[in-house]
Amino acid sequence: MLFERLVRVQIVGKAQLRAQLFRVDEGLLVVSALVDAHFDADAVHVAAVLGHHVAGMVGGLGVGEVVVDLVVIHGVVPRNNAAVCVGVLMDEGIVRRGVRAVGYWLAWTWDAVVTDQKQMYQDFLRSRFARNWHALFHAPALVGFTAALRNNWLVRFTGMVALTAAIFVGVSLTPAAPTLDAICILVEQDGPQVVSQNTEELDRDYLSLRRSLGGDKAMQYILQPGYTVTVDHAGQVTTAVSAGERLPVFLERCGISLGDDEMVELNLTGDQLSIRISGTLTYQHFVTVETDYEIKRTPDPLMDKGTETVIRKGVSGHIIETYEDTVVRGEVVSTRYVGASHDTSHAELIRYGTRVYEVARDDTIDRVVPNADGEGGILYFKSGDTMTYSKTLTCSSTAYYSGGEKGAAWTTAVGAKVGIGTIAVDPKVIPYYTKMFIQTTNGSRVYGMGTALDCGGAIKGNIVDLWFPTYGDCRSWGRRAVTVYILDKKAS
Numbered sequence: 001m002l003f004e005r006l007v008r009v010q011i012v013g014k015a016q017l018r019a020q021l022f023r024v025d026e027g028l029l030v031v032s033a034l035v036d037a038h039f040d041a042d043a044v045h046v047a048a049v050l051g052h053h054v055a056g057m058v059g060g061l062g063v064g065e066v067v068v069d070l071v072v073i074h075g076v077v078p079r080n081n082a083a084v085c086v087g088v089l090m091d092e093g094i095v096r097r098g099v100r101a102v103g104y105w106l107a108w109t110w111d112a113v114v115t116d117q118k119q120m121y122q123d124f125l126r127s128r129f130a131r132n133w134h135a136l137f138h139a140p141a142l143v144g145f146t147a148a149l150r151n152n153w154l155v156r157f158t159g160m161v162a163l164t165a166a167i168f169v170g171v172s173l174t175p176a177a178p179t180l181d182a183i184c185i186l187v188e189q190d191g192p193q194v195v196s197q198n199t200e201e202l203d204r205d206y207l208s209l210r211r212s213l214g215g216d217k218a219m220q221y222i223l224q225p226g227y228t229v230t231v232d233h234a235g236q237v238t239t240a241v242s243a244g245e246r247l248p249v250f251l252e253r254c255g256i257s258l259g260d261d262e263m264v265e266l267n268l269t270g271d272q273l274s275i276r277i278s279g280t281l282t283y284q285h286f287v288t289v290e291t292d293y294e295i296k297r298t299p300d301p302l303m304d305k306g307t308e309t310v311i312r313k314g315v316s317g318h319i320i321e322t323y324e325d326t327v328v329r330g331e332v333v334s335t336r337y338v339g340a341s342h343d344t345s346h347a348e349l350i351r352y353g354t355r356v357y358e359v360a361r362d363d364t365i366d367r368v369v370p371n372a373d374g375e376g377g378i379l380y381f382k383s384g385d386t387m388t389y390s391k392t393l394t395c396s397s398t399a400y401y402s403g404g405e406k407g408a409a410w411t412t413a414v415g416a417k418v419g420i421g422t423i424a425v426d427p428k429v430i431p432y433y434t435k436m437f438i439q440t441t442n443g444s445r446v447y448g449m450g451t452a453l454d455c456g457g458a459i460k461g462n463i464v465d466l467w468f469p470t471y472g473d474c475r476s477w478g479r480r481a482v483t484v485y486i487l488d489k490k491a492s
Helices: 014-021 051-059 095-125 128-137 140-151 153-173 247-253 471-477
Strands: 003-008 022-025 028-032 045-047 074-078 183-188 191-194 207-211 219-223 228-233 236-241 263-267 274-278 280-291 295-304 308-312 317-328 331-340 348-355 365-370 377-381 386-400 422-424 435-440 446-454 463-467 480-487
Touching: 191 280, 219 247, 274 280, 295 308, 295 377, 295 386, 386 435, 386 471, 435 463, 446 463
Parallel strands: 183 263, 228 274, 295 348, 348 386, 386 463, 422 446
Antiparallel strands: 003 074, 022 028, 028 045, 183 191, 207 219, 228 236, 263 274, 280 317, 308 348, 317 331, 365 377, 377 386, 386 480, 422 463, 435 446, 435 480
């Protein structure tokens, strides 16, 4: 409750009130009244605040009516008993007339005080002391001397210098603006930085950084008025509206007292200023690492060996590594690796050929991949080479050699010299000069590469006769079922 008790006094006449109840005493308006015994039988004199304050307090109360010829002191006494407010006891329902009457009373009171002050001032001017000083300042000798001084340029220059020096001394002796002793860390889009003399001044809508004019050039943090500022101190969040003040003043207004080891973080990355205060602060920083592109080579069984094609050019890129720094007293005391972003480089894709038209005799088939239509396919060899075939034949194979008692001639039917890989065929089934790759149907024995260069009287239909260098080799091979892969020829 703002007010403590109700005070009522008796009705007195206006003339009596002016003559007896009001006086000016040491700047205070004193009301002498009889206070209702029901509330305070011993109160006789009640001191009030300065007269202009009384008017304001009366205006702040709902009063009734003041009669022109009668005054009723009626109001409430504040808890501190510092003032008495004036009001009306009679006809309380007529508010409008009451308010007008209060105005009359206040005007009369002020007129009485002003009249007394004017009379005191006039008496002072008519006093001997005032007349003597007036005569001294208007004496002809003094007037002539001051005029001569005003017309002298040296006097005017000296006066100007003296005035300038006085202004300079006054500015120098003016108490320095409050500064922030704690370490401040400024956080912008580029990351945090400790504020120092090397930090550039800045202007934001909500914050300005300015160096003081003193010798220390300390940085001043000025909060612009009307902005909501969030302060996080020791886990407690405080929100306040800035009032065009320096940061130390703002923190004091928020009831925040900084510890010796605490740092102040000013985060400028948002639309509003946010402040974080702590003895230990953590930040993330990012390191960009340039990366070269990788080359990926893919074999193509349908491309000739020794050829290659770039499917996609490589593009260099980068990765962003994230680290977390722990800051104490403005220094980074530890750094922890957090992770890295995706590599933005693109690998170069190259396709190279593996197809050959002849393999070494000791090379064997690793796998066979027929075409989707069942006609032909690809032979993958253990060496990594590939060959394409047009069709397969399942044949009965025999063996022969040249020379000796039962050996064949050293020249084939087409006039070529015999050798390993010479194959006798039925030309109606397998044309001369056809290249083949032959192995047993179960894959247990491999003859390998061969060419249709010979024929025989007993070779009819799906029969192939394989040449070996010795009779023993022929006996070892004997008669076996084989798979004949008819190989594609190299395009001319």
